[in-house]
Each structure stands twice: as structure tokens, then as C-alpha cells.
């Protein structure tokens with residue numbers, strides 16, 4: 001039998017995982033609170049078997065990322081309604097008999113808006129993409145009282161499927177410019193990610209109107225070409241780093257039952273990503 005005798009063990013599991021920023025963020029949180037906890041990144045390929053091993057070794061909680069979030073939902077016990085609706089679990093917590101599951105991705109989105117005092121109520125929303133991240137976004141937007149939600153996906157049929165499930169609209173990605181005006185735009189595809197068409201825009205910039213809110217879930221780079229363009233055109237921009245911070249904060253709070261040191265988590269991520277300076281509220285805003 002192996003058990004942690006002093007230091008509590010936590011991890012992010014996924015594949016590939018070597019570039020994850022979660023260990024830097026979480027270990028900073030533990031450091032500033034003087035907690036005897038360590039958080040590591042673990043390459044996990046055989047989810048069922050590896051989760052069993054991690055439970056036996058004594059891990060207290062796990063962040064779950066690509067490609068395991070949907071499968072983790074099936075393995076976890078004690079799910080809440082948001083994890084079920086989104087169809088994915090990004091957080092596991094040790095219980096006596098196995099792993100409890102939650103989804104904090106949608107909380108990360110809600111808090112990214114709340115912390116900036118941005119209202120979603122009644123707004124017309126565009127969601128680019130119809131994958132796992134998109135489902136968390138749609139759920140969050142609905143929780144915040146969004147008005148009409150329109151999904152624009154490359155594979156139109158997939159967009160329609162998700163739209164039917166969440167009772168919203170779908171349009172082909174190529175027709176997005178004919179879709180009317182949007183007050184909030186979420187970018188959930190990998191387009192713009194480093195090594196994935198860095199300076200490519202997922203949609204024409206024609207849809208970017210001054211005063212609208214644009215959030216890109218990509219955080220590598222922190223300021224994608226899409227967000228830079230949006231800001232130039234007078235939009236309010238939110239980086240995927242905000243979601244990373246707040247979904248992590250919600251994980252921390254579920255695991256330990258106390259507030260996460262969000263400012264310290266933000267500071268360390270800003271340092272390691274060399275992100276452009278924030279505004280006076282501590283947000284990642286391009287000046």
C-alpha cells in the first residue's frame with residue numbers, strides 16, 4: 001500500500017498534458033495559503049484503470065481535461081445537474097468509494113462575466129463551435145439568462161444537434177455574417193491556438209461590432225488574433241485565461257471548501273504566459 005503520509009496529492013489528467021498551465025496556477029494557490037498540497041500533471045491514457053490507481057494511491061482530487069471529460073462523467077458517482085446537462089466532468093473529488101464528479105467549466109465562464117460586471121441577461125449570443133467547450137458555454141449563457149443563442153459550426157449538422165438539445169438556433173459557420181447582430185460572441189474552436197493557425201480568424205471580423213463582448217476560450221496565446229481584432233474594433237474582450245483561472249478557482253473551492261486565492265493565481269499565470277498587462281481591476285485587458 002502506498003499513501004501520502006503528509007503532503008496531499010492532486011493532479012490534472014489528460015493527454016497531451018505537458019503544456020498544461022494548471023500545475024503552476026494550483027501550486028501557487030497552495031503556496032500562498034501555506035497548504036501542504038502538491039499538484040502535478042499526469043499523462044493518462046487508460047482512464048478507468050488509471051483513475052482506480054490514482055484513487056488507491058490516495059489522490060484527493062483531479063482536474064480532468066482533453067480527451068477524458070466525457071468518459072469521466074460515466075465513471076464518476078454523485079454528479080450534479082450541470083455536469084449531466086453539459087455531458088462532461090472536468091473535476092473529480094475523492095470520496096470513500098470512488099470519485100465524485102462536477103463540471104466547473106461553465107462556472108469559469110459565469111465568473112469571467114460576473115467579475116467584470118458584464119450582464120448577459122436578454123442578450124443575443126453567438127457561439128462559434130459545437131464541441132465540448134461549446135456545451136459548457138451554452139449552459140453558462142443560459143444560466144446567466146441569455147436571450148437568443150445561435151450556434152455557428154463548421155459541420156452544420158453537429159451544430160443543429162447541439163442546438164436541438166439546448167433549445168437554441170444553429171447556422172452554418174460560413175453564413176455567420178448573415179446571422180444578424182450579436183451582443184456577445186464566444187469562440188470555442190481551436191482556431192487561433194498556437195500551432196493551429198495562430199493568426200487565423202474563426203469567422204469574418206464583419207460580425208465584430210463596437211461595444212459587443214467577445215470571449216475566446218483559447219488561452220495560448222492569451223490574446224488571440226480574434227481578440228486583438230475585436231478590441232481594435234471596439235469590443236470588450238475576455239481571454240480564455242479568465243476561464244482557466246475561474247474554473248480552477250471553483251475546483252479549489254469544491255475540493256477544500258474555502259475561497260481560492262484568485263489574485264495570486266492570476267498573477268502567476270500572467271507571469272508565465274508573459275501576457276500583456278491588465279487593467280486596474282486586474283483583468284487581462286489590452287490597453
Ligand code: ATR
Pocket residue numbers: 128129130131132133134153154155156158188189190191202
Ligand atoms: P472542445 O472540447 O475543445 O470543444 P471538440 O469537442 O473536439 O473540442 O470540438 C471542437 C470544435 O471546434 C468543433 O465544433 C469543431 O467543428 P466540427 O464540428 O466541424 O469538427 C471546431 N473546429 C475544429 N477545428 C476547426 C477549424 N479549423 N475551423 C472551424 N471549426 C473548427
